[in-house]
Amino acid sequence: MLQSIREGVRSPWVLVVIGLIVLSFVLTGAESLTFGASPSGAATVNSEEISEAQLQFAIEQQRRQLAEVYGDQLDPSLLDDEFLRPSALNNLIDRALLNDLSTLLGIEASQSAVRRSIVNNAAFALDGDFSPDYYRDVLRSNGLTPEQYLVEQSNIDQLIKLESIIASADFTTQAEAKAAIDVIVERRDIRFLVVPNDYLGLDAVVSDSEVADYYAANSEAFMQPEMLKVAFIELTMEQFIEPVDEDELAVQLSNALADFETKAQSEVAHILLTRAEDETGAGYAARVDDVAARIASGENFAEIASSASDDIGSSSIGGDLGFTDGSVFPEEMEEAIATLSIGGVSDPVVTDAGTHFILVKSRSAAEQGSEDALRREITESLQTAQAQRDLLIAVDRLRDAVFTTQGLTEAAQELGVTVSLSQPFSRNSGTELFAEETLREAAFSDDVLLEGNNSDVIELSGSRFVALSLVEQMPAGVRPLADVEDIILSRLEAQARELAMANLVSEVNETLAQGGRLEDVSADKGLEWRVELAATRQNANLPAPVLRDAFGKPSNDTLTVSAIRLDEESYALVQLVRTQAGQEDSMVAFERDALLREISDVQGSLLRQEFVADLKRRGDVVIR
Numbered sequence: 001m002l003q004s005i006r007e008g009v010r011s012p013w014v015l016v017v018i019g020l021i022v023l024s025f026v027l028t029g030a031e032s033l034t035f036g037a038s039p040s041g042a043a044t045v046n047s048e049e050i051s052e053a054q055l056q057f058a059i060e061q062q063r064r065q066l067a068e069v070y071g072d073q074l075d076p077s078l079l080d081d082e083f084l085r086p087s088a089l090n091n092l093i094d095r096a097l098l099n100d101l102s103t104l105l106g107i108e109a110s111q112s113a114v115r116r117s118i119v120n121n122a123a124f125a126l127d128g129d130f131s132p133d134y135y136r137d138v139l140r141s142n143g144l145t146p147e148q149y150l151v152e153q154s155n156i157d158q159l160i161k162l163e164s165i166i167a168s169a170d171f172t173t174q175a176e177a178k179a180a181i182d183v184i185v186e187r188r189d190i191r192f193l194v195v196p197n198d199y200l201g202l203d204a205v206v207s208d209s210e211v212a213d214y215y216a217a218n219s220e221a222f223m224q225p226e227m228l229k230v231a232f233i234e235l236t237m238e239q240f241i242e243p244v245d246e247d248e249l250a251v252q253l254s255n256a257l258a259d260f261e262t263k264a265q266s267e268v269a270h271i272l273l274t275r276a277e278d279e280t281g282a283g284y285a286a287r288v289d290d291v292a293a294r295i296a297s298g299e300n301f302a303e304i305a306s307s308a309s310d311d312i313g314s315s316s317i318g319g320d321l322g323f324t325d326g327s328v329f330p331e332e333m334e335e336a337i338a339t340l341s342i343g344g345v346s347d348p349v350v351t352d353a354g355t356h357f358i359l360v361k362s363r364s365a366a367e368q369g370s371e372d373a374l375r376r377e378i379t380e381s382l383q384t385a386q387a388q389r390d391l392l393i394a395v396d397r398l399r400d401a402v403f404t405t406q407g408l409t410e411a412a413q414e415l416g417v418t419v420s421l422s423q424p425f426s427r428n429s430g431t432e433l434f435a436e437e438t439l440r441e442a443a444f445s446d447d448v449l450l451e452g453n454n455s456d457v458i459e460l461s462g463s464r465f466v467a468l469s470l471v472e473q474m475p476a477g478v479r480p481l482a483d484v485e486d487i488i489l490s491r492l493e494a495q496a497r498e499l500a501m502a503n504l505v506s507e508v509n510e511t512l513a514q515g516g517r518l519e520d521v522s523a524d525k526g527l528e529w530r531v532e533l534a535a536t537r538q539n540a541n542l543p544a545p546v547l548r549d550a551f552g553k554p555s556n557d558t559l560t561v562s563a564i565r566l567d568e569e570s571y572a573l574v575q576l577v578r579t580q581a582g583q584e585d586s587m588v589a590f591e592r593d594a595l596l597r598e599i600s601d602v603q604g605s606l607l608r609q610e611f612v613a614d615l616k617r618r619g620d621v622v623i624r
Helices: 002-009 014-031 052-073 081-104 111-119 132-141 146-167 174-184 208-217 246-259 281-296 301-308 331-339 371-404 409-415 437-443 481-513 518-525 544-552 589-606 610-618
Strands: 041-045 048-051 187-196 227-236 265-273 320-324 349-351 354-364 458-460 464-474 528-535 561-567 570-580 621-623
Touching: 041 052, 041 081, 048 052, 048 081, 052 081, 081 146, 081 610, 081 621, 111 146, 132 146, 174 589, 187 481, 187 518, 187 544, 187 561, 208 481, 227 371, 227 409, 227 437, 246 371, 265 281, 265 301, 265 331, 281 301, 281 354, 331 349, 331 354, 371 409, 371 464, 437 458, 437 464, 481 518, 481 561, 481 570, 518 528, 544 561, 544 570
Parallel strands: none
Antiparallel strands: 041 048, 041 621, 187 528, 187 570, 227 464, 265 320, 265 354, 349 354, 458 464, 561 570
């Protein structure tokens, strides 16, 4: 079967493909979930339907990941469904094809591995530790049961095993290794001249007429969409933070110190037995009796939990439930815990969840809270509560004011806040606060743009509220010369530099063609020159732009220089002097091994789509 895969794919680098795809689903954890089919699906893969609901969830997941990575710097257009849909659908198709192959190969999931993946998933952790209750809450919020999620994770485990099968086909031929090593360890003698910006003689000021001529000849390059400037009032909770009343703080602190005491904590573990739908009462009772007998015989509690407990969240970690102060678990469990000594195991305890056997692992004594910590906590709580109240009152006043007045001046005076002025923004993009699409939509609404009214008070994330009014409307067209003068100056200066550098390159190349040397050019023109002998592609002495340019030249191009940007202050004229072919025996063993691993990674990256592409060619994929 493995040989068939190898022949069908014709690539030894399929491991990278499978690894990347599997990793994407492992990392998304609870959020990469399978939905039921809908009457009209987005695609079918080998007769299996990918539903629109499943696709929409995948799109939403991509949108959320992009927002988390790029934050406010993300172009909102990149979050549109139509932009995200192709890649999301392609990923779902890829996964369906790989699942089919796993089934064809008879790959079965490891339930122990699945349990570990769930327990170690950060999406189900509270304070760094797996929480069974939070695990169920996360699944419930996504409309799934633990059983459905278990099926999903089993599919992922199948893909991981498929990856290990493909890995056995991963190899680099001797010819591939030698060719790559010869290129990597090739050595080149490199010279270059450093040309400062001021050497190019561009100190002369670009004239106003040159700027005006460029503007007239290239006016289409300075077109802009319709833009607006608005005045706005922003209300945030931070504006209403005030010092607390010391008398009230003292009273609350005194009460807290009297009442607050860290309760004694009990560390517990349990074995939970739940009756299955198809299980008889006698069968369930027999399982309870069997666990009781194993405990009574002295068998290790954690081992019993691992093999017998129906609590998927805790069974793989010895039944560990963490700590309770007497208020965490159902009353029946807490009563049993209170009666147990350290190391003691309860008789069967029945709750709505099932039948528990509870072990008390340790206990910690009660502690008095820190006065400083309580003071800070109470102060913050009082300030936040008061600021929230004051903010909501101010928002109501702002709503009334913007509805009954023209402009925002009176409203700002009434509330004791300032009116700010935005930078110009268009319907599709803005900066700072007006990167928020909701605000741009309000500004371009008929009520604000055509009627000249104040906007409603708009609520943004983070308890921010904004009202705005139109200040200036800039119709679509060519931007004024004054707005783009700096851009034109920069372009004209860049053109002048490029022309001066082209002339200098021609002059130096002519000197080299006539038998001259770069050292002679350096002395004649008063330019600094540098040389690096036997440089490799990993050379750290040469500036990176020089190294890239020199190794990008044909090995026989030794009589010309190329101009590159060295840094903001200078250019470099780079000459390749001599090339020495790479020799594999010049590398020590560990360098060669590291290089071969790098070669494998690079080739795997370049060919990572080949395996799934072949599955698509041979499969039955229909996109609706």
